[in-house]
Amino acid sequence: xxxxxxxxxxxxxxxxxxxxxxxxxxxxxxxxxxxxxxxxxxxxxxxxxxxxxxxxxxxxxxxxxxxxxxxxxxxxxxxxxxxxxxxxxxxxxxxxxxxxxxxxxxxxxxxxxxxxxxxxxxxxxxxxxxxxxxxxxxxxxxxxxxxxxxxxxxxxxxxxxxxxxxxxxxxxxxxxxxxxxxxxxxxxxxxxxxxxxxxxxxxxxxxxxxxxxxxxxxxxxxxxxxxxxxxxxxxxxxxxxxxxxxxxxxxxxxxxxxxxxxxxxxxxxxxxxxxxxxxxxxxxxxxxx
Numbered sequence: 001x002x003x004x005x006x007x008x009x010x011x012x013x014x015x016x017x018x019x020x021x022x023x024x025x026x027x028x029x030x031x032x033x034x035x036x037x038x039x040x041x042x043x044x045x046x047x048x049x050x051x052x053x054x055x056x057x058x059x060x061x062x063x064x065x066x067x068x069x070x071x072x073x074x075x076x077x078x079x080x081x082x083x084x085x086x087x088x089x090x091x092x093x094x095x096x097x098x099x100x101x102x103x104x105x106x107x108x109x110x111x112x113x114x115x116x117x118x119x120x121x122x123x124x125x126x127x128x129x130x131x132x133x134x135x136x137x138x139x140x141x142x143x144x145x146x147x148x149x150x151x152x153x154x155x156x157x158x159x160x161x162x163x164x165x166x167x168x169x170x171x172x173x174x175x176x177x178x179x180x181x182x183x184x185x186x187x188x189x190x191x192x193x194x195x196x197x198x199x200x201x202x203x204x205x206x207x208x209x210x211x212x213x214x215x216x217x218x219x220x221x222x223x224x225x226x227x228x229x230x231x232x233x234x235x236x237x238x239x240x241x242x243x244x245x246x247x248x249x250x251x252x253x254x255x256x257x258x259x260x261x262x263x264x265x266x267x268x269x270x271x272x273x274x275x276x277x278x279x280x281x282x283x284x285x286x287x288x289x
């Protein structure tokens with residue numbers, strides 16, 4: 001979610017106010033009584049019966065053979081464009097393709113956007129090679145790869161006293177990251193939960209839980225959304241499923257799904273959004289443009 005730093009707080013730009021109104025309306029439409037959830041993964045999932053979540057039968061596939069190198073390049077361009085756009089980037093999809101295919105650097109784009117375009121694509125390559133599903137090292141490595149040339153705190157978790165609060169234009173708090181002193185503990189707890197349950201639950205359940213919980217913790221000063229969406233795809237690929245692209249045009253639905261988890265422990269909205277990244281027949285192949 002795009003944001004501007006205000007001391008130790010973050011405020012959404014005015015351009016996001018309409019989107020916020022839309023996703024708040026979606027949240028309210030499905031709202032149930034608040035459980036006053038905190039940041040503990042176990043506390044959150046006490047409100048959700050994971051085994052009862054309805055998901056169509058998954059066709060297991062070998063993701064390494066599913067996409068040719070040409071298809072991987074196409075996915076990399078599409079994913080990089082959309083994941084950066086969700087966070088307020090201005091670079092066009094054509095410009096992203098020019099950068100990644102031909103190192104064609106647009107003159108009218110700020111340098112940090114070009115660095116982060118390369119960074120996201122490089123992080124996807126890293127995920128294809130790593131055997132790690134979810135770990136503290138994986139999280140910080142991904143952040144460093146994406147932001148090493150654009151952010152001074154690349155690869156560094158929020159240190160004690162660096163708190164994150166996201167507010168809308170009216171000053172209302174939309175999200176609070178976990179207290180900085182608990183970030184490492186919560187990430188370790190998330191890793192432990194995943195390791196215990198990675199063979200127990202449907203891959204889309206695992207993916208939704210890990211992505212939602214990572215965003216709920218908000219372990220970095222900035223860049224959490226892009227790292228979370230990379231982790232989302234890593235979980236899918238490690239379970240032999242194709243990666244998905246959360247489209248910029250679905251950002252309202254995406255914010256709503258995150259909010260549903262943050263406030264009520266609901267993961268079904270995120271599962272449904274992930275499913276929309278695949279073909280309607282649920283054969284789990286890369287959608288074409």
